Amino acid sequence: MSEVTTAEVVVPRTNKPPITQKRHGWAVPFLLGVGVLIAMLASLCIGAYPMSFWKAARIVVHLAWPFPLPSNPPWSVKEITVVQIIRLPRVLLATLAGMGLGMAGTALQGMMRNPLVGPDIVGVTSGAAFGGVMAMMFNFNPAGIIGLAFAFGLGAMALTFGLAKLARSGTNGLALILAGVFIGAFFIALVGLIQFLVPDAKLPTMVYWLLGTFVGADEKKVFMIGIPTLVGGAVLMLLRWRINLLSLGDLDAKTLGVNVGVLRWGIIALVSLIVASQVAVSGIVGWVGLVVPHCARMLVGPDHRRLLPTAALLGGLFVLGLDDLTRSIVKAELPVGILTALIGTPIVCFLFWKTQGKGWGRE
Amino acid sequence: MSLRNPFRVVPPCEFMWFAPFLCIGLMVVGLLRPLPKFTVPEHYRAVVDAEGTKVPIEEPFRGTILISLDAGGYLEITKSPDTLTYAGGTVDRSWFGKEFMSRIYPQVLQRGSLWDPQMIRHGHGPYAELESILASDGGAYLGSSGDLVPLLRRVGLPALYTNTGKEKDENESEFVWASVVTSLIGHPDRGAAVIAHYQQAFTDIASDLNESTLPNRPRVLVMGAESHEKQNKTPNIRSLYIKSTANPYQLYILRAGATNASEGWTSEQPEAERILAMDPDFIFLMWWGQDPQEFMHDPRWRGLRAVRERRVYRLPGNPGGGGLMGLIFQPISVRWMAEIVHPDRLQPKTRQVMRDTYLREFGYRMSDKEIDEQLQMNVNQPQPDYGRFARNY
Numbered sequence: 001m002s003e004v005t006t007a008e009v010v011v012p013r014t015n016k017p018p019i020t021q022k023r024h025g026w027a028v029p030f031l032l033g034v035g036v037l038i039a040m041l042a043s044l045c046i047g048a049y050p051m052s053f054w055k056a057a058r059i060v061v062h063l064a065w066p067f068p069l070p071s072n073p074p075w076s077v078k079e080i081t082v083v084q085i086i087r088l089p090r091v092l093l094a095t096l097a098g099m100g101l102g103m104a105g106t107a108l109q110g111m112m113r114n115p116l117v118g119p120d121i122v123g124v125t126s127g128a129a130f131g132g133v134m135a136m137m138f139n140f141n142p143a144g145i146i147g148l149a150f151a152f153g154l155g156a157m158a159l160t161f162g163l164a165k166l167a168r169s170g171t172n173g174l175a176l177i178l179a180g181v182f183i184g185a186f187f188i189a190l191v192g193l194i195q196f197l198v199p200d201a202k203l204p205t206m207v208y209w210l211l212g213t214f215v216g217a218d219e220k221k222v223f224m225i226g227i228p229t230l231v232g233g234a235v236l237m238l239l240r241w242r243i244n245l246l247s248l249g250d251l252d253a254k255t256l257g258v259n260v261g262v263l264r265w266g267i268i269a270l271v272s273l274i275v276a277s278q279v280a281v282s283g284i285v286g287w288v289g290l291v292v293p294h295c296a297r298m299l300v301g302p303d304h305r306r307l308l309p310t311a312a313l314l315g316g317l318f319v320l321g322l323d324d325l326t327r328s329i330v331k332a333e334l335p336v337g338i339l340t341a342l343i344g345t346p347i348v349c350f351l352f353w354k355t356q357g358k359g360w361g362r363e
Numbered sequence: 364m365s366l367r368n369p370f371r372v373v374p375p376c377e378f379m380w381f382a383p384f385l386c387i388g389l390m391v392v393g394l395l396r397p398l399p400k401f402t403v404p405e406h407y408r409a410v411v412d413a414e415g416t417k418v419p420i421e422e423p424f425r426g427t428i429l430i431s432l433d434a435g436g437y438l439e440i441t442k443s444p445d446t447l448t449y450a451g452g453t454v455d456r457s458w459f460g461k462e463f464m465s466r467i468y469p470q471v472l473q474r475g476s477l478w479d480p481q482m483i484r485h486g487h488g489p490y491a492e493l494e495s496i497l498a499s500d501g502g503a504y505l506g507s508s509g510d511l512v513p514l515l516r517r518v519g520l521p522a523l524y525t526n527t528g529k530e531k532d533e534n535e536s537e538f539v540w541a542s543v544v545t546s547l548i549g550h551p552d553r554g555a556a557v558i559a560h561y562q563q564a565f566t567d568i569a570s571d572l573n574e575s576t577l578p579n580r581p582r583v584l585v586m587g588a589e590s591h592e593k594q595n596k597t598p599n600i601r602s603l604y605i606k607s608t609a610n611p612y613q614l615y616i617l618r619a620g621a622t623n624a625s626e627g628w629t630s631e632q633p634e635a636e637r638i639l640a641m642d643p644d645f646i647f648l649m650w651w652g653q654d655p656q657e658f659m660h661d662p663r664w665r666g667l668r669a670v671r672e673r674r675v676y677r678l679p680g681n682p683g684g685g686g687l688m689g690l691i692f693q694p695i696s697v698r699w700m701a702e703i704v705h706p707d708r709l710q711p712k713t714r715q716v717m718r719d720t721y722l723r724e725f726g727y728r729m730s731d732k733e734i735d736e737q738l739q740m741n742v743n744q745p746q747p748d749y750g751r752f753a754r755n756y
Contacts, residue, residue: 026379033383040390048479048494063393064386077399078497081518084398086493092391099387219394226391230384237381309380316387 028300032313036095039317043091043324049082059083090217093225094323094336095316097214097282098292100229100274102315103236105289106296106308110243111267116177118290119275123183125286127156128272128279130187133194133206135280142224142280150276152187157268159183212285212337214323221281228277232270233312239267240304247304285337287344288315294351401519410503410546412523413539418503420521424549425502430511432525434471435464437505439691440541440557442725444468446548448501450477462685463737467727503547523547533614537561537690557690560723564694564716565618571709572620572701581704582624584643584669585612585678588653605638612647615693619700620708621645635663643669645704650680654742673746676703677739687737691724699738702751711751713738 044056059080062073073080105118119125131152135145163179191210198206208215242263245253250260278285295318296311319336322343326334404421411417426448429437434450450459450471456478459465465472479495493511496504504522506512515522525543530536538558545554586605605625616623624643646669648658655675664670679699680686687696695717702709714734721727731754735741743749750756 029379029382033379036383037386040387049498060390060393063396064389066389066392077401077518080399082494082497084394084396085514085518088390089394092387092394095387096391099384222391222394226388230388230391233384306380309384313383 028306028310032310032317036313036316036320039320040091040095043094043320044083044087046324046327047082047087049078049086051079051082051087055079056083056087060088063088085218089219089222090214090323091320092222093214093217093281094320096222096225096229097278097285098288098315098317098319099233099312100225100278100315101285101288101319102292102296102311102313103229103233103308104271104274105315106293106304106311107236107243107267107271108289109293110247110304110307111264112176113247113249114176115294116290117180118287118293119271120184120284120286121177121290122180123156123160123187124153124272124275125279125284126184126187126191128153128276129210129284130156130190130194131276132280132283133191133198133210136202136206136209137194137198142220146224146228146277146280149280150273153276153279154269154272156183156187157272161268208335209283210337211335212283212340213335214282217281225277225281228273232274236267236270237308239263240308243267243304243308247302283335283337285319285340287340287348288319291344291347291351292318295347398518403519408549410523410543412525412543413527414524416524418521418523420503420547424547425500427547428496428499428501428504430496430504430506430522432505432507433685434459434477435462435685436540436689437544438464438468438471439689439724440544440554441548441550442553443548443550444471447471447477449479449496449499452478452495453480461681463681463733466733467721467725505544505547541690557724561690561694565697568618568694568698568701572705573708574620577620577705577708580620580622581644582641583616583619583621583645583647583700583704584624584638584641585616585647585649586625586638587649587651588658615697615700618697619704621700621704639663639666642667644672644674645669646675647700648675648677650678650686650739655746656742674703676743676746676749679738681736691720695720699752703748706748706751711756713752714754 041053041057041060044060045051045053055075059075060083063084101119104124108117108119108122109115128149131148131150132145134152135148140148160176160179160183163182164176167175167179195203195206242258245256245258246260246263248256253260253263275289292315293307293311296307296314299314300306300310319340322339323336326336326339403419406422407419408422409417410420424446427437427446428449429447429451431451434447434455437447437450438444450456456472460472471477479498493514496511496515502521504512504515504520505525506522507524507526507528512522512524523543525540526536530539541554541557542551545551545557584605613623613626624641646658646667648655655677658664659670659673659675669675678686679696680688687693687699695713698709698716699713702711702713717734717737718729721729729737735754738752740749740752744753
């Protein structure tokens with residue numbers, strides 16, 4: 001039997017010649033990668049302390065450079081303090097959150113072959129939020145918060161799948177979305193109960209956190225989200241061509257030698273971990289996991305070998321850009337979750353209107 | 364790509380996908396680098412803060428940066444506006460403008476460099492104002508218990524605690540604050556003088572009251588009530604408020620020869636029934652809320668003894684600013700309260716005490732109009748025995 005390449009099983013784009021994909025083979029990753037890095041450096045210049053782009057860039061390069069810092073650096077102690085303690089953690093937090101949500105949404109949509117699926121729709125975000133607030137109520141340490149958020153996020157996803165299976169229409173379509181909405185609503189109600197029970201002193205912080213915010217970012221939070229996102233994301237990246245096979249359908253994937261059950265649960269666990277870590281450090285940042293995969297698909301097509309990293313980079317850019325906006329448009333630090341919802345919902349409506357009548361693979 | 368060997372080397376352009384992730388990973392790891400440290404200055408003096416930590420303060424002293432502290436409170440104790448380098452953001456400036464201290468030290472309100480319009484203060488994280496604070500150039504950072512002081516100390520900046528939150532009562536907290544702040548500016552004698560005057564003032568009140576021979580101690584309730592206008596504008600606002608377990612007024616009430624009618628009550632948001640059950644002899648409303656006439660006309664309170672006898676007063680202070688609190692003004696508030704609850708025991712001295720205090724402490728001559736404002740004459744005068752506080756009594 002000859003080798004089956006994924007190029008032969010990808011749904012051909014009838015309007016574009018195959019050569020188009022090769023021509024844009026390096027341009028998109030190059031531009032996106034450079035764009036994300038420039039956006040991160042530019043974000044380091046936003047704040048009350050005056051800082052030039054080049055100074056911020058030099059400080060970051062020297063921090064990331066795995067060699068000792070120069071003994072007579074061209075920056076002051078205050079400048080490196082501002083970058084290392086205040087701004088860089090926040091910029092990294094926002095970028096990693098966006099990347100994680102972008103990858104999670106793309107993996108879920110590919111796995112479930114459903115473009116209306118995202119971490120918030122299937123209940124992962126609500127479950128993780130419930131785990132997070134419960135951990136806060138009992139004063140758990142950061143590892144405990146992530147652990148509980150992960151456990152409840154995974155539990156919520158499992159419940160969603162289980163409920164969808166009871167409807168006998170498997171994991172596609174309306175049954176899955178409805179199940180996700182019910183489970184999500186259930187956990188949001190539990191979050192409300194926790195808010196009612198928690199002492200008054202903790203309530204404002206909890207409410208503000210639930211709205212989705214990167215305020216108070218520090219190196220601990222960066223590691224709390226960075227390790228699961230980068231490690232979990234790396235594993236998802238390694239599995240991305242298998243997600244291509246899953247998107248063909250269970251029977252076809254099994255025929256091609258994929259262990260569908262194990263792969264599906266593996267992806268669910270990875271997505272839950274990534275989303276739980278994001279919710280644990282920054283609350284509910286919704287709509288990113290739903291909107292970004294669609295935008296990425298419009299850019300590079302449905303092949304997950306390009307789609308997954310594109311979604312990660314676009315997600316990082318999207319959330320970072322919105323966080324910069326929250327820090328600059330008003331003086332009150334608007335929670336970023338509000339902006340992602342305000343901007344995400346019209347985008348989804350537009351995409352829904354634009355792709356009406358078209359199939360899943362024809363974006 | 365073969366199903367059997369998913370890890371075969373990928374084309375070079377695929378590597379471009381991973382380059383940004385690698386850079387981000389390196390930046391994350393870069394946060395592990397040891398934090399930069401400010402070096403200890405060559406010439407310094409050590410100042411002990413509320414925690415007992417000796418903090419090196421550069422000489423000559425370059426000024427104080429306040430972290431979430433009230434500029435008015437700082438000026439009250441130090442009387443030294445020139446030592447202030449950074450006082451807060453726009454909201455803090457607006458608040459200071461409503462306080463009486465802004466009339467005594469108008470230059471602080473007018474000096475734009477002390478107030479950062481970019482500063483965001485919303486109480487949702489320690490870093491909201493850190494950048495503004497770092498952008499200021501001062502000698503020392505003053506803060507109360509919170510996250511910013513440890514963070515500043517981590518990078519070697521001279522940050523002092525004015526309180527630890529573990530002081531046994533309001534008195535001790537105020538004494539510690541005065542000692543730390545005046546030591547910082549190099550005038551610990553000022554803190555000692557304020558404390559000495561404070562203790563003397565209460566000795567005088569106790570002597571005038573002759574507490575041991577008091578026939579009774581009236582039951583007093585200090586509470587807040589929002590005006591109807593504000594309640595109409597903000598329907599969900601909590602309209603009633605009692606200072607409960609952490610009640611600084613507890614000291615006032617006892618020293619004024621009264622007892623606290625809300626003693627033992629722990630929640631700050633009572634229902635009206637709770638207040639009816641307390642049934643105090645005197646009610647003192649917070650200086651920012653309802654006036655006594657509006658309160659007494661509320662049908663819920665008709666049955667209260669204090670309302671029937673019209674013993675409802677508004678506490679002294681600025682309606683838009685703060686009350687008469689703190690080491691310097693507390694004795695005035697206590698004397699005022701004592702004169703109301705024991706009018707037969709005390710001569711009407713509050714006006715004179717207020718005038719003398721402002722002159723002694725700040726060199727400021729209060730006008731009769733200003734004293735009337737502070738004593739809330741416009742709203743309290745209709746009440747019984749309040750004529751003693753009038754200028755022509």
